Amino acid sequence: xxxxLKVLACMPFLLYACYADIKTRRVANEVWVMMFGVGxxxxxxxxxxxxxxxxxxxxxxxxxxxxxxxxxxxxxxxGGADAKVLMVISLIIPTYPLITIGSxxxxxxxxxxxxxxxxxxxxxxxxxxxxxxxxxxLYNLIKNPSESLKRPLYMFxxxxxxxxxxxxxxxxxxxxxxxxxxxIEFKFSRSGTELTSNVISELKGYQKEGKVKDGVWITxxxxxxxxxxxxxxxxxxxxxxxxxxTIQFMMM
Numbered sequence: 001x002x003x004x005l006k007v008l009a010c011m012p013f014l015l016y017a018c019y020a021d022i023k024t025r026r027v028a029n030e031v032w033v034m035m036f037g038v039g040x041x042x043x044x045x046x047x048x049x050x051x052x053x054x055x056x057x058x059x060x061x062x063x064x065x066x067x068x069x070x071x072x073x074x075x076x077x078x079g080g081a082d083a084k085v086l087m088v089i090s091l092i093i094p095t096y097p098l099i100t101i102g103s104x105x106x107x108x109x110x111x112x113x114x115x116x117x118x119x120x121x122x123x124x125x126x127x128x129x130x131x132x133x134x135x136x137x138l139y140n141l142i143k144n145p146s147e148s149l150k151r152p153l154y155m156f157x158x159x160x161x162x163x164x165x166x167x168x169x170x171x172x173x174x175x176x177x178x179x180x181x182x183x184i185e186f187k188f189s190r191s192g193t194e195l196t197s198n199v200i201s202e203l204k205g206y207q208k209e210g211k212v213k214d215g216v217w218i219t220x221x222x223x224x225x226x227x228x229x230x231x232x233x234x235x236x237x238x239x240x241x242x243x244x245x246t247i248q249f250m251m252m
Contacts (some may be wrong), residue, residue, distance in 0.1 A: 062090050096112075096115055117235060129227045137156050138243065154217050
């Protein structure tokens with residue numbers, strides 16, 4: 001029962017973080033402070049129930065996750081909020097929650113060899129993120145196949161939006177553009193082009209003058225809190241996707 005309560009206590013904070021990440025790409029530190037505050041009740045309960053071994057396990061879990069996410073954060077592969085939520089999860093649920101609902105035991109795939117719940121949440125989130133490029137590819141293939149197939153690699157990272165509908169938001173153009181003697185030239189840019197008011201106004205001007213087509217490739221900024229939340233739910237219900245896929249590959 002206590003394991004179910006831990007999961008249920010974490011869910012409102014994760015869902016709110018998804019909402020905040022979508023709207024502003026920021027999650028306030030107060031969210032994680034409050035999440036830890038609620039989770040501290042379970043930490044104290046487990047400490048009183050399991051004693052010193054639990055404390056050692058909890059500390060080791062936190063140290064490992066902290067070192068891991070801090071390294072990713074320093075390399076720019078991870079956002080601050082993403083790192084903090086995994087650290088808080090590692091304190092509240094250091095190892096896999098074993099939940100029984102009727103005749104069903106969760107996680108369905110069992111506990112992986114590396115019994116660090118937050119680490120599995122992270123691994124699952126990475127696997128689930130792969131769904132996004134596949135979804136974009138299928139969307140482009142159905143929505144605008146003739147134009148999309150001219151830029152097959154773009155199909156996995158973005159989609160075409162009419163210049164007339166461009167707005168400032170959490171997305172960027174995949175390409176940069178420059179004025180040449182032949183007209184306006186677009187080319188791929190690793191950093192993309194931020195859609196500022198000036199850029200949008202300039203593109204609309206070029207479009208009205210007939211210098212560019214009414215459509216540019218843009219890429220959405222993926223709020224990583226969504227894959228983390230999905231990875232959390234997947235870890236609770238199913239287990240560790242990387243561990244499962246590894247076993248399946250070895251059995252082939």
